[in-house]
Amino acid sequence: MLYVKAPAKINLTLDVLYKRPDNFHEVEMVMTTVDLADRISLESREDGVIQIISTDNFVPNDHRNFAYQAARLIKDTYGIRQGVSITIEKEIPIAAGLAGGSSDAAATLKGLNELWDLGLSIDELAELGAKIGSDVSFCVYGGTALATGRGEKIKELPAPPNCWVVLAKPKIGVSTAEVYGGLKVEGLQHPNTQQMIQAIETKDYELLCSSLGNVLETVTFKLHPEVVMLKEQMKRFGADATLMSGSGPTVFGLVDSEARVSRIYNGLRGFCEEVYAVRILGERNTLA
Numbered sequence: 373m374l375y376v377k378a379p380a381k382i383n384l385t386l387d388v389l390y391k392r393p394d395n396f397h398e399v400e401m402v403m404t405t406v407d408l409a410d411r412i413s414l415e416s417r418e419d420g421v422i423q424i425i426s427t428d429n430f431v432p433n434d435h436r437n438f439a440y441q442a443a444r445l446i447k448d449t450y451g452i453r454q455g456v457s458i459t460i461e462k463e464i465p466i467a468a469g470l471a472g473g474s475s476d477a478a479a480t481l482k483g484l485n486e487l488w489d490l491g492l493s494i495d496e497l498a499e500l501g502a503k504i505g506s507d508v509s510f511c512v513y514g515g516t517a518l519a520t521g522r523g524e525k526i527k528e529l530p531a532p533p534n535c536w537v538v539l540a541k542p543k544i545g546v547s548t549a550e551v552y553g554g555l556k557v558e559g560l561q562h563p564n565t566q567q568m569i570q571a572i573e574t575k576d577y578e579l580l581c582s583s584l585g586n587v588l589e590t591v592t593f594k595l596h597p598e599v600v601m602l603k604e605q606m607k608r609f610g611a612d613a614t615l616m617s618g619s620g621p622t623v624f625g626l627v628d629s630e631a632r633v634s635r636i637y638n639g640l641r642g643f644c645e646e647v648y649a650v651r652i653l654g655e656r657n658t659l660a
């Protein structure tokens with residue numbers, strides 16, 4: 373039995389440059405992993421079957437599961453005869469903009485590389501990951517990175533300045549495809565990605581706070597006004613800066629003092645069931 377952690381990500385910036393002919397959007401995003409993680413365990417089996425076992429009824433247990441797709445891809449690409457039982461202990465909220473499914477896929481790729489002794493490099497695993505979803509390559513590397521292309525081209529960044537991240541997810545699920553589909557690329561207010569990178573490189577917390585930006589907020593806010601309200605509440609309870617992660621609906625707030633974290637956490641818990649106080653994981657963990 374092999375255990376692998378699958379951490380959630382947040383987008384510190386998310387910019388869309390244009391819509392591509394393949395119907396994906398060309399993006400520029402600064403992403404970082406946080407210490408809210410699913411736990412994946414992998415057990416090889418001789419009958420060739422890929423089995424998904426999950427603690428959460430909303431997680432699909434068949435070919436729709438991204439961890440299943442990761443195992444299938446590895447088996448087919450490298451002609452592996454064995455199967456695998458994949459147990460997913462779900463901690464990351466589903467369809468939340470936190471890349472839970474993508475991270476489960478990435479953890480499965482890394483775990484099977486070890487379990488089946490394939491000797492693949494982290495870059496090879498990330499390339500495989502891109503076939504499953506745009507966010508999977510980033511999740512293979514983890515840490516902090518600039519993601520371009522449709523999200524699969526990854527450039528490593530150093531750890532951001534130390535701070536707390538309070539995550540709050542309203543009781544709605546958001547479809548990433550619907551949000552990208554509703555985006556009007558003309559007239560967008562673009563975040564300053566280069567300034568965000570500078571803030572990270574110089575460990576400038578204030579600059580990082582003022583550089584947060586996500587163009588998908590415009591779409592999700594219109595679909596779900598409760599996300600705007602949650603963001604406003606978080607700011608009112610004392611977060612230094614707030615943003616929606618990915619396509620939403622999770623909103624996060626950055627805080628640099630522990631005392632304020634509990635005030636914000638307790639305040640939000642009054643009306644939002646899913647609130648988490650976490651840390652940024654920072655740098656890439658190169659162990660596959």
Ligand SMILES: C[C@@](CO)(OP(=O)(O)O)[C@H](O)COP(=O)(O)OP(=O)(O)OC[C@H]1O[C@@H](n2ccc(N)nc2=O)[C@H](O)[C@@H]1O
Binds near residue numbers: 474505506508552553
């Ligand atoms: C918005 C982001 C930001 O990190 O994350 P989430 O909110 O899903 O966590 C990502 O761009 C989501 O990546 P991921 O969830 O892997 O997307 P995919 O499965 O590849 O694509 C789902 C759908 O989103 C749209 N899509 C995705 C990526 C992209 N660059 N342009 C797009 O237009 C396409 O319609 C695609 O069919």
Ligand SMILES: Nc1ncnc2c1ncn2[C@@H]1O[C@H](COP(=O)(O)OP(=O)(O)O)[C@@H](O)[C@H]1O
Binds near residue numbers: 430437470
């Ligand atoms: N291992 C998985 N965990 C969660 N959701 C999964 C998984 N595999 C497939 N899915 C499907 O992926 C969709 C997106 O979920 P998720 O990856 O959690 O969100 P997001 O794309 O917003 O980060 C869900 O609707 C869910 O049905």
